[in-house]
Amino acid sequence: MDENKLKADALVVGGGIAGMQSALDLADQGYQVILVEKEPSIGGKMIMLSKVFPTLDCASCITTPKMSAVANNKNIRILSYSEIQSIQKNGSGFIANVLKKPRFVVEETCTGCRLCEYACPVDIPNPFDLNIGAIRAVRVPFSTAVPQIAVLDMDNCILCGKCARACPVDSIDFLQTEKEVEIEVDTLIIATGFETTPIDAKKEYGNGKLHNVIDGLIMERLLAPTGPYARVIRPGDGKEPESIAYVQCAGSRDETLGVPYCSRICCMYAIKQAMLIAGSLPMADITIYYMDIRTFGKGYEQFYQNAQAMGIEFVKGKVAKISEDENQNPVVRVELIDENSQIIERTHDMIVLSVGMIPKYNPSQVYGVNVDEFGFVKSPTPNLSSTKTNQPGIFATGASTGPMDIVDSINSASAAASSAASYLESVRNGK
């Protein structure tokens, strides 16, 4: 078949946990699925995480096998490092135009041996570690990436040619260009996920300029065994923190940031991180400043109670301001609501902002689907069939439809697969 024209039953846009689950559930029913992922590897946000609540399984223990299952499923084809350009209606189905970005590495021959990476003299901030660690300009994106194919960052490449000489299979191609691929499918699932609310948005919290204030996702990388330092240290000076505080709702339930909604995951990830820190830095004091603790899922309330029993301090109070002292220690100003509403200033070694979720991508233009004021895909039937969109044949799942945790995303993804399968059957039976 002409590689510029592909045909399948379903197109899943986004290779995070939701997109992977939708693709697997369709493929396992015998449908042909194409999975388009913008990044060089599938895995989404979940593969970046340390451990996941409430089971404390390591995130890769859940994600990497799913990634592998996707890669090895004969009914799924992954188009990584590719973006949807446009979607046209085609009868009851769709034609998607996809731009395959150049990796400057020949996908068909690259074996993922990483010799190019070892040869490359250019270190750049590692996007997989949210730019805190370093990585080479040409590299396999991360150790468990799928596909295991190198990608070259042309913006930072100095064209020294060391990688090309090191490559045993002659896969480096400095002249590679982008490629357009046309995909004809009968149904589409949007699984474009989320990003975290920006750390520099809030003036009261230092606009991202305070040395030892990080966000929850960076803490995930610090806690992850595959992370940049494999331990928790202050970004400002590399010291091991003895007192760490979490500021909840630092990007959610905040109309001044344009995010009035609750992001659902932050209470649980803060508690989880606090527990993990308590494990790796047993002497550290950990405080969580909160408005309401929202541990609503199955097993979550017990998780919260366990954290309290471990000695993690929960302080009811919305942090008004974060500043820093002469030693770059962050200082919080907070009203202790449970203690006579005293207003105090407390110094910590490090602060983690529990940032919330905003949509990664607004699909309204390209897909013609309705979105809400924040850019989340809006279902016409949010209760009975939340993955439906106003466009017949287009479904949306996971965090593209609103903040949700992994468990809820996975159910939503399977639900989208179910709805898409029903749509495929109804189209085929000419209903």
Add this chain to the structure above:
Amino acid sequence: MTEKTNPKPEETKIGVYVCYCGGNISDVVDVEKVAEKMREHPNVTIARTDMSMCSDAGQSIVENDIKELGLNRVVIGACAPSLHEHTFRGTVARGGLNPYFFHHVGLREQDSWVHSNNPGGATEKAIRLMYAGIAKANLLKPLDMIKLKAERHALVIGGGVAGLRAAYDIAGRGINVTLIEKTPFLGGRMAQLETVFPTGNNAREDLHSLINEVRTHPLITIHTLSELVNIRGYIGNYDVQIRSQSRGVSGDNAEAALAACTQEVPDDFNYGLTKRKVVYRAYEGCFPSTPAVDWEHYDGKPIEIDGQKVIFENKKKTFDLRIGAIVIATGFQPYEPPRGDYGYDELPEVVTLPQFIRHMGLRDGNVGELTWKGHPVRDIAAIHCVGSRHLAGVHEPQPDGILNNYCSRVCCTATLHQVNELLDEYPNINVYDFYEDIRTYGLEHESYYTEASKKMVRFLRFHGDQRPEVVAAPEGDTHPVLVKGKDYLTNGLEVEVPVDLVILAVGMVPRPVDDLVDMMKIPKGDDRFLLEVHPKLRPVETPVPGIVLAGTAQSPMNIQESCNAASAAAAKVAVLLAAGQVELDPYVANVDLDKCEGTGACIEVCEYEDAIVLETMTVEGKEVQRAVVTPANCSGCGNCVSACPHHAIDVQGWEVAHYEAMVDAITMEVEI
């Protein structure tokens, strides 16, 4: 022993892999030392470690080693086999080996997690467990999965919104569905609501749109008043028996019977706030629309219809179906506080939120003034977390010994939604909301909290161990009831709020389904809800193949979450049944007919029906009885293995010889 039953183990070339498990194992166990030790083993061709063996990169290493080094056995030390044994079996198969030439050693759940305070001991244990795995791998034989035809027919238990959603989605995939509902009417708990968040839609209108899709679908058969009474078989081929009761009335006689009936009982649809006849409809517009007799309460006396005395008869019938997969959507019931808790069932002014919703629905369009039992309502208190978030050592366990320590997830938004609607209609009512944490977590839910604040709902925050009390007000007081508590938004101030009505935001408990649990051998969690295999890997599946969960039988959920879970359950059923064939692990009993003497001891101890039976066969011209296994019915539990006096039975893949070799390896005297 003959040569035939005890073949010499072929010379094995074993690949051994020890996983860091992203730190889960390596933080405690010295993984490199374990691999080092394995390299000294004579059967081991290669021993490697990896940060996560289950990743595609990790699996590729194994695949390549099989191909390039000619490995013929693989042993991986990683998480529990329940997580990734299946994953690695696929890896081994892709490498070109029989997938059962693989043994999975649990180094996480069985070692690093339980010995985190003793790294040295954990490392030694890991080494010994790995030795045992190698000892077993030496003896492994090739096996094939058991392939079975699967009936393309699903049974959905429960006709609430989750069951309806699951049924419709499974049928949408071209699979037949039988939906059974215990009561005479479809709709479940959702029918008892008035409006739903976050749309504000009428609950029954939304519900009826789904019911109409379900009842007109050609592949769905609905049986109301029906229950599962027996189940046999296995995934793809369950033989189920369903018992149905009759409606008691039909056709022309139905309306007349409804009109003529005079016996009244508390109306469960309205949570006992009103009474209804024993010939009844759940509500106007319900489906099916034909009334039914409430057999539990009908006194059996004749009712006079058109001058004739009629006694209703419950014509029960049972029927059998062959089913490929089962969806359990048995739902929840609102927590009912014990008498006296928060004044419930003692003070007439204390209601649960579901009751209050019914009260609002029952008003006949009179918007002038809200009344409760004839009295005007001016001040209302809502109390959250009733029956939820209980604390060990503070709250009493429930009568069944279980502490309701979970959050019921729905009650915060449901309460504020109801309060806001109430205040839209009756802006002069004062609402006092006693809460611990407000959990309006969904995308559009926080706005209910914001709106309630704007509508001047007074929020008072209690601590979980100091919950408010509800007491009768002294005679002659302005209000009938006082709510007393400490408000931690105002420095723990002692408050006493006089109100006309107290609404208890009660949590969810699963409907009692112990009969199903026993019949199907599915597990319940510590919170009584049905338990999934793994919240992320297999979130709607039970450990029993082909039995999946939908909705609030599994945990508290709102309607959106229930429908998503139900659709997810439908996807799993479609995956299982779409191909019309299922595959099972071959870990089943296997009889060595040369040793079997037909004693039948195996059958006596077998707990599974038709898993092992005696059949007559001819051996050396003589008719004898011999044990024969039906692999699909066998669970591989091994009871028969221990019972057989002639050692004629073994479980494939887990033979007695395997255990002996493993025990020898674990207890081997060796310097570690």
